[in-house]
Amino acid sequence: MKKRRLVSFVLLILLLFTSCTYGTNQTESTNAESALQTAQFHFIDVGQGDCALIRSGDTNIMIDAGTRESGSIICEYLSNLGIDYLDCFIGTHPHEDHMGGGAAVLLGVDVGNVYLNGETTTSYFFERFVDVLIDKEITPYIPDLGIEYDIGPFKLEFLSPQKDFGNSNDNSLVLTVKYGDVTALYTGDAERSVEAELIKNGENINADILKVSHHGSRYASSVEFLNKVSPSVAVISSGSGNSYGHPHKEALERIEKCGAEILRCDREGTVVLSTDGKEVYNASGEAFEKREESEQRQVYIGNRKSKVFHCETCPNLPGNKNRVIFNKRENAVMAGYSVCGNCNP
Ligand SMILES: [Zn+2]
Ligand SMILES: [Zn+2]
Known part of the structure; x- marks a missing residue:
């Protein structure tokens, strides 16, 4: 039974590779620009997990669906907003803290397109999710990278994974959601190797709103990445007192240093940001400061003795006589230096 379910899922996925161009390339929305009203970016408090809702008018998009326990919380949240239809559900990767509530959401509301990263697992929550997909005859898609998907007034672009990491x-789906001049970047749980890959490939990751990766893990949110994104506001979705210690102090320091305002679901509960397509406002209606991509040149400091290199702000910098300065990260790597586990340069 288990096997059959997986096989049918794999078949579904195969189908999508061939059909997704037809199913998802919607025509350019002609009057979206002129009809631009307001949009909201919700980061629903699901404890230790991710669940984002993006809405404008009757267009609703959900990215991830928290844990199994949070399925009912999400359904209640949607019902309180009078939402009974999601134009699109995106599951960034099949971990229980991102898709645990997926089956409940699919049962609670109707869903247009479902996008997944193509990975499967035999965990109970995921098999339930696949069962509901099959029951409701929903075919999930693996999105194409580098193509703009028009969903109502929003433009979605998937940037990663570009390879198997x-x-x-x-392997989380990483995507930008644009509304007018405002961009939000959703990173799932992708960490530094993905950030480096996005920068290396020259992807446009500049964004006003950043959904901080992996609940604020120290292994994500590198200085280089944050400077490129240059967010006005960074939202961290983690549960208070979680066993991973998320968000980690090092990541918080790096995000703070990059100039973004930090909002945390573990402290404030659900975070709702709104936009008119030009500015981003907090719940009190105050606009966040607009920021340009930081031109700040990054310098890396190596320790001659330990052959480890750090960013300038690391608390573990070597004494002056053991310092080697690298102007580029790759120069440090090429010289045989390894990254500091603390500052994650
Ligand atoms: Zn994960
Ligand atoms: Zn996660």
């Missing part, structure tokens, strides 16, 4: 977190 060898672990589920790094």
Whole structure:
């Protein structure tokens, strides 16, 4: 039974590779620009997990659906807003803290398109999710990278994974959602190797709103990445007192240093940002400061003795006589230096 379910899922996925161009390339919305009203970016408090809702008018998009326990919380949240239809559900990767509530959401509301990263697992929550997909005759898609998907007034672009990174977190779907001049970047649980890849490939990751990766793990949110994104506001979705210690102090320091305002679901509960397509406002209606991509040149400091290199702000910098300065990260790597586990340069 288990096997059959997986096989049918794999078949579904195969189908999508061939059909997704027809199913998802919607025509250019002609009057979206002129009809631009307001949009909201919700980061629903699901404890230790991710669940984002993006809406404008009757267009609703959900990215991830928290844990199994949070399924009913999400359904209640949608029902309180009078939402009974999601134009699109995106599951960044099949981990229980991102798709645990997926089956409940699919049962609670109707869904247009479902986008997944193509990975499967035999965990109970995911098999339930696939069962509901099959029951409701919904065919999931693996999105194409580098193509703009028009969903109501929103433009979605999937940027990653561009290759198999060898672990589920790094294989998360990473995407930008644009509304007018405002961009939000959703990173799933992707960590530094994905950030480096996006920068290396010259992807446009500049964004006003950043959904901080992996609940604020120290292994994500590198200085280089944050400077490129240059967010006005960074939202961290993690549960208070979680066993991973998320968000980690090092990541918080780097995000703070990059100039973004930090909002945390573990402290404030659900975070709702709104926009008119030009500015981003907090719940009190105050606009966040607009920021340009930081031109700040990054310098890396190596320790001659330990052959480890750090960013300038690391608390573990070597004494002056053991310092080697690298102007580029790759120069440090080429010189045989390894990254500091603390500052994650
Ligand atoms: Zn994960
Ligand atoms: Zn996660």
